[in-house]
Amino acid sequence: MNLFDTHTHLDASQFDEDREEVIQRAYDSGVTRMVNVGFNRETIPSTMELAETYDFIYAAVGWHPQDAITMKEGDLEWIASLCSHDKVVAIGEIGLDYYWDTSPKEIQHEVFRKQIGLARELKMPIVIHNRDAHEDTIRILREEKASEIGGIMHSFSGSWDTAKMALDMGFHLSFGGPVTFKNAKQPKEVLAQVPIDRLLIETDSPYLTPHPFRGKRNESAHVRLVAEAAAEIRGMSVEELVEITTKNALERFDIQ
Structure with missing residues (x-):
């Protein structure tokens, strides 16, 4: 396997006791590349440290909408x-989060727009x-001309209509653990329709653990699940899906 976990948080405190073992387990499971995401003042330095320590770990850096109010x-x-830095491959994760009431919407919007501009x-x-926050996310991406750069809709959870608008702006859609859940109808329906050259996979570990480990800590090795x-949803072999999604990720992140 030549798996690419396009979104993980291996620097999270949940891995403090066994981080090296978790990374080795992922590598031994066929995960040959990962993008670790630093999203605030605490996680950006630890993300950079991981990227500099491991050849196969890359970094995305940005300011998370939940932390927007802390940006100075x-x-x-x-x-x-x-x-x-040659290991930094994207700005993120950035955007909007209306579920957790940690940063006012207007501040989230401002921080989001600034980072798209950057x-x-x-x-x-x-x-x-x-x-x-599907409607506002798409609107701001359009207003800030994000189609000029494109990117990844991480852990995509929207409708097919939202997916089409993101695809029209040049975005890839990435899917994680929820596509393994029995009742996760919408992400499965969207995954089935995404153009194959725009499809990515991820774990978002330690979160969104796939079945049959749901309820436990997620880790990058689980991207195989x-x-x-x-692959089952798309009606293709696992080997073919892995080959295509890894190729997509390498191209999207401009990794040689």
Whole structure:
């Protein structure tokens, strides 16, 4: 297997006791590349440390909408400076989160727009976090001309209509553990229709653990379970789906 986990948080505290073992287990399971996502003042440095320690771990850096209220003057410049690092492959995760009431919507919007602007300036793809904010996410992406850079709709949970609007702007759609859930009808329906060259897989570990480990800590090795579910939904072999999604990720992140 040549699996690519396009979104993980291996620097999370849930891995403090066995991080090296978790990373080795993923590699031994056929996960040859991962993108670890740093999304605030605490996780960006630890993400960079992982990317610099492991050849097969890359970094995305940005400011999460839940943490938008904590962004200070100078943080955008910090993110910009990190984007020149050869292991940083995207700005993210950025976007909107209307589920958790941790940052006012207007501040989320402002921080989101600033980071799209930075990504356009640097010609970097963006990784989008969108929770219960489909309409505003698409609107802001359009208004800020995100189609010029494209990116990834991480852990996509929207309808096919939302998916089509994102695809029209050049985005890839990434799917994780929920596509293995018995009652997750909508993500399965969307995954079945996404153009195969725009499809990606991820874990979002330690979150969104796939079946049959749901309820336990997720880890990057479990991206194989996502691949198996996605292959079944698409009516293709796991090997073919892995080959295509890895190729898509390498192209999207411009990894040689």
